[in-house]
Amino acid sequence: MSQDLAINGGPKTISKTFNWPIYDEQEVNAVAAIVQSGKWGNPDCGDEVEKFEKEFAAYCGSKYAITCVNGSVSLRLALIACGVKPGDEVIVPPYTFITTASSVIECNCVPVFVDIDPDTYNISPAAIEAAITDRTKVIIPVHFGGLSCDMDAIMEIANRHGLKVIEDAAHGHGAEYKGKKLGSIGHVGSFSFQSSKNLTSGEGGIVITDDDELYAMMHSLRNVGRIEGGQWYDHYNPGCNYRITQMQAVLLSAQLKRLEEQTKKRNENGLYLNELLTNVKGITPLSRSEYITLHCYHIYIFKYDAEHFGGLPKNEFAEMLAAEGVPSFRGYPHPLYKQPLFQNKNWMCYAIPETADYSQTFCPVAEQACATDAVWILQHAMLGEKEDMEGFVRAILKIQEAVS
Template identity: 70%
Template sequence: MRESTQTVPLALHGGPKTVQSEFAWPIFDEREVNTVAELVRTGQWGNPDCAGLVAEFEAQFAAYCGTKYAISCVNGSVSLRLALMACGVRPGDEVIVPPYTFIATASTVLEVNCVPVFVDLDPDTYNLDPAHIEAAITDRTRAIIPVHFAGLPCDMDAILAIAQRYNLRVIEDAAHAHGAEYRGRKLGSIGDLGSFSFQSSKNLTSGEGGMVITNDDALYRTVESLRNVGRLPEGQWYDHFNPGCNYRISPLQAGLLIEQLKRLDDQTRQRHENGLYLDSLLGAIDGIRPMSRGDAPLVHARHLYMFRYDNRVFGNLPKAEFVQMLAAEGVPCSGGYPHPLYKQPLFQNRNWMCYAIPDSVDYTDVHCPVAERACSDEGIWIFQHALLGSRTDMDAFAEAIRKIQQAVNR
């Protein structure tokens, strides 16, 4: 590790931290505590024993997103799987996904016996690049899963136009995008289905949980059945019409989410505004490039604040060392994924459970250069709860980066 020669040493080398604030998450008060306590006292902890609260949250979330339906489930991975199943994919069908996202976006495709096809990123947004999608479409392609990564909306106009041209389903992975908007519409409500996660790091959280939203009556009926052991409203309790399982959330989770939803708009606004302010600060630092917001009117959920790092302007300091220094200065941050999804052992080794992938598909030959640069050299994340800090905190984040730059270039 390089040693600093500046008067005030880097925090990693024993100097004071630039950022003094602590950033708590989740944010809650007695409202959440009382909601859970009251539920516990009822003794009705299960769903459907106390399904009314779950239905209440689903109705509120659907109204918030501007859709007819919202169907809750145990987590965001299951919500993707349910959405894929509802779309009618068959074994061997292909689903287009980005390589820079959490594993579930691709592994759920395998779980429904389909084949993930990786398409590279737009270098300015790190979202799925529509310019590369058509070249990846074959006669087996059935769906596209655009991921609104970090809470930044994908270019949905271009993606929907391609999907319509080739009769493909669009499942929005909005796990990072609670409260985000594209051209006045909430993310998740634009494609055929939208998938959300309420995992502990997410902008809307109950520790775990997921949601599928849609405006399509038939898709709603199928997802609702699949998450409830294959039941249908016209059947009896022990009548099972579809191959579903019990993927229901509990009333305890629903109660927490109802209270957390009340906070979401204010928190989204604060993250959005702090993100714009950070763009102006970091954009003035040589070697740091904030992600583009594109041309469409949008609200960025800022589940992550992402920027691109150029080590040539930081004394050729490797990204991993820069992130270590930045974290030591008190900035909640990460270097993100170590490699694109297709380089995961799951895809490189093709163990016996990957039987849906035909022999003609060899992920060792896949190369998405933008995603690879994002993982190895460029992409850096600041976590969403840090965006709930003050403008003084944002100033300190920028100062920490300048401090590192000065230190390594001495």
């Protein structure tokens, strides 16, 4: 194997550092002002949280937004507000982060894994339809990597069966489906503000909705079961303190001012990288349908074919690519249903029936994506310049030439 490869001590193709998060004195001064005020908490110490909630709702084109401590809790709030009962089934994809499914377990409900589309790695509407039973109550489509699911098809299925749709838009800040911001199409949209996300305050989450009843319930659950207009020590619902702080809120307000420009930059770079990679044998970018009016590329995903790289396994290719200076990763090692939580039935919930058994669950597209095909380039790299995208391709070609 060539000594020119960076993994073998050769020079990196990319020497640039892609920093994240991006901030300046605006964020520093905003946080400092909160610290100096001594009013750090929420909701009794200021209105910065409510201010950000209104800003984010307006940005998404939604009526309401409710912040919470993280994107896992945001899914849990949405599920409870949507009226799930113990033993109900919730349809989820297997190619996503654990909390899309573990939040279902936390609600004493049963995750039903259905496969993803081979061209987009998003949940397959046909697989959703086939999985619906009389116990199904909610569908959670994940806009994986910031690429929108086929929301028209999903909403049509949900409406026909009387199901609620919770959009997991943890990767989807700023992205659009037919001109609508992701998260604003289903009954509830759920976002994360964890440190890697396109909009971040280190940790945090938010839910958005146009539904008055869903809003009232999620708002109450987030605030220890209190209701708007009620007394401080009156608790109507089984909620907890899931509130964020004033410091997180001002960080998010400042970061939100950058989001649209950053999203357009990622989208532009993604389109250019797609164009460049069409000429590389063995590399296939995920497809973008015409309904994707804006892609935020939280993850840029391409499919890798080892046959065109001398049989080099995907994991080794991904290590080589990262060594060349491309902020990249092999992706998930296996689908969610293979996690010990599901294989060992470690859910510790009274309502999950004994018949819930994931030992024989098999989603072939997700399995192949994890094992051999999917390689990720991370979102902060997509804020680079055109010459950086060209550098990513040079790194891939360098590896291909060395191993073929």
